[in-house]
Amino acid sequence: MPVSEAQKDIISQHMHQLLEKRDWPKTICPSEVARALSTSELVQLEAETWRDAMPDIRKVVWELRDRGEVEVLQKGEVTDTSLENIHGPIRVRYKREGE
Secondary structure, three states, X not given: OOOOHHHHHHHHHXXXXXXXXXXXXXXXOHHHHHHHOOHHHHXXXXXXXXXXXXXXXXXXXXXXXXXXXXXXXXXXXXXXXXHHHOXXXXXXXXXXXXX
């Protein structure tokens, strides 16, 4: 199911707030974004629990990556694997300026 612009805004806002608190090369886990969602935000995302919001959060992560805003890391290395082919835990960080 596609993520609406309003839903993307909710997710992106939390993601940027978390990322801005971390100096490069520190990362966040997408689950930190999910756990930061309020009950009303979960309702807007059509999620009952933070875990239910994870697929949409991952979609937004990949959109931000495709726009060059963030990097996705797996096992400490930047990955260019597609969302459909990624398996296991990931981390996210802002892309370093000038790269």
